[in-house]
Amino acid sequence: MRELLHPVKVVRAAGLADGTSLLVLLGIAMPLKYAAGMPMAVTIVGTIHGYIVIFYLLAILYAQLCLQWNVLWSLLCLAAAFVPFGNFVLDRAIRRRRHQFEIRPIPVKWLVYAVVFFAFLDLFTQLPVMSTYASSLGAGAAVAGLAVGMYSMTNLFGNLASGIWTDRRGAYPVVTAGLALTSGVLLLYSLVASPAALVAVRFLHGFVSGLIVPAAFTFLANVTEKDRQGSQSAVSGTFVGIAAIAGPAYSGIMASRTSVPFVFATVAVLGLGLLLLTVIFLRKQDARSKEERRAGGRLVWRRELLQSFAGAFFLMFSQGALAYLLPLHVQALGFDSRISGTLLSMFGLIAVAVFIVQARVGFRRLPPAMRFTAGLAMMAVSQLLFGHSTSMAVLVAVMTLYGLGFALLFPAMNTLLIHGTTETNRGQAYGWFYALFSAGTVAGSSGIGLVPLPVAGQFIVTGCVMLACVAAVLLTAPRAKILAGSDQGN
Known part of the structure; x- marks a missing residue:
C-alpha cells in the first residue's frame, strides 16, 4: 500500500x-x-x-x-x-x-502555503464568472454589481475579525474555521436559484473566506526566523501568483464546459482536503497558553507598519484600476478583448518568476524599505505609461515593468509588517493589512471610474496618486533605512 x-x-x-x-x-x-x-x-x-x-x-x-x-x-x-x-x-x-524524488517529512510551512494558495484560488476563480453568473440568474446590472462587490465588502470585516481572533486564540482555530466555513459556503452556490439568494451567499462567502489569509500569514511569520522573513514572504507571494494565474483560467474554462456552481464545488473539495491535513498536522504547532492569550497587545503604529498598510492599499488600488482600465484601453486600440486577459496573465507569470528568484537567493543587500519604494514606483510609472501605449510591443514592455514592481513590493511590505509587529499583535496587523487589500480593490476599480477623464487621463491620475505615496514614504523614512543594506531585509 x-x-x-x-x-x-x-x-x-x-x-x-x-x-x-x-x-x-x-x-x-x-x-x-x-x-x-x-x-x-x-x-x-x-x-x-x-x-x-x-x-x-x-x-x-x-x-x-x-x-x-x-x-x-x-x-x-x-x-x-x-x-x-x-x-x-x-x-x-x-x-x-x-x-x-524521495519522500521527506512534511514541513508545516508547506501546508500553510497550500492554505494560502487555496484562499487566493477561491478569490481568483470568481473573477471571470461572477458577473455573468448573476446575469444568468436574472439579475440586472445593479444587482449583478452588488453580487460582485458584496464579497469584497464583507471580506474586509472577515479580515479584521480574523486578526483579532488570531491574536487571542492562535492561528490554528481560525484557519480551520475559515477552511470549514468557506468550503461549506462554496457548496451553497449549487442551491442558488435567484439573484437575492446569490447576494446572500456572497455576503457569507466574503466574510468566512476573510478569516483564512490573516491567520495563515501570521502563522508563517511567527514560525520563520527573522533573517528569513523576506524569503518566506517571496514564497507565499509565489503561491498567490500561481493562484492568480490558475484561478481565472480554470474557472473560465470549466464554467464554459460545466457550470459555475461545479467550479466552486471543486474548489470546496480542495478546501476540505486541506482542512483534514490542517487538523492532523497543524493542531499541535500553534497551541496558545492562557498567559499568551491575555498578552495579546494593541498595535503600535510604527513607521514600518504604516508603510506596510500603505503598500497594501495602493498595490490593490493599482490592481483594481488596471482591471477596470486595461480592457477599455485595449478595446479602444482596436485589439481583441482577449488581449487584456493575456496581458494580465503575463504580468502574473513575471511576478511568479521574480518571487521564485527572491525565495531562492534573496535580496540581502536591498532592505525592505528600498524594495518597497522601488516596487511601488515601478507600478506607478507603469500606470502613467499604459495610457500612452499604442502598440502591443509597448504594452508588453510596460506590463513587464508592472509585474517586476509588483514582485518587489509584495514581499517587501509583508517584511515591513513583520518588523513592525510582535507575535502578540501580528494577527491584528494582518487583519488590517488584508482589509486594506479589499478597500484598495474597491477604490481602484470603482473610484477611478468616477474621475471625469478619458481612459488615458484616468491612468495618469492612478499613477500620480501612487507616486504621491512613494514621495511620502521617501520623505518620512530615515535616509539610513532606505539606502543602507541590511541582512534583515532578506
Missing part, C-alpha cells in the same frame, strides 16, 4: 487520467456537440473531466508536500493540465527521474 500511494505514482496516475480525459473532451465530446448536435456529450465528459482535475490538483499538492521537489515541477504539472498531450510528455520526464 505504501508503494501504491507513493506520491510519484499518484501524481503520474492522476496526470495520465487528466490528459486522457482532456483528449476525450476535445477530440470526441466537442465534435459530437458541434458536428453531430449532441451537447450532452460535453456535459457528461466535461463533468467527469472536472472531477479528474480535482483529483489531479490534490495529487500535485500531495506530491509537493511529501517530496518537496522543486516547485517548478508542480508548476509544470499544473500547466500540463491545460495542454493536449502535455501530461504524457511530462509523465515521461517524471518517470525518468523517479529515483531523484
